[in-house]
Amino acid sequence: MEKLKECIICNHKYFNKFIDCKDYFLSEEVFSICECRNCGFKFTNPRPLPDNLPGYYDPNEYLSYTNSKKGFLSSIYQLVKNITIRRKYLAINKLFSTGTILDIGCGTGDFLN
Ligand SMILES: [Zn+2]
Incomplete structure (x- = not known):
């Protein structure tokens, strides 16, 4: 430490x-x-x-590191992730028309993409 x-x-x-x-x-x-x-x-x-x-971080269990839709939990995770990404995108677009985003702990980078 x-x-x-x-x-x-x-x-x-x-x-x-x-x-x-x-x-x-x-x-x-x-x-x-x-x-x-x-x-x-x-x-x-x-x-x-x-x-x-x-x-x-256990890459086999850490859902933020994968885009896998295998299994019920992964499918639900991907669905919720897509909903939250859309909400974040809309919220940021209301506040800023231009700029740069830093996403700390971005997992697979789907939000930045
Ligand atoms: Zn300080």
Whole structure:
């Protein structure tokens, strides 16, 4: 684990613990989310080292990594995903006519596509 000593957005050195979150998906570990006192950015701290990140995702079970429609759960997931992508698209189009989008944790990239 890597303990951050500065906010990655504004480099402020002081933050508060915001909430603890348990990874129910795979690791069962509890992660602390901190909030920067200056800019309000929330981030995992401490955070896993980059080399350890694959251990938090099981590509065979993680539906966000697949476009498979095999099985009932995958079919439902794809249906709901398409509905939410359409809703996000319409909501963003109401607010912005031009611009660039950064989608963090974009799975298969279907929303950006
Ligand atoms: Zn900050």
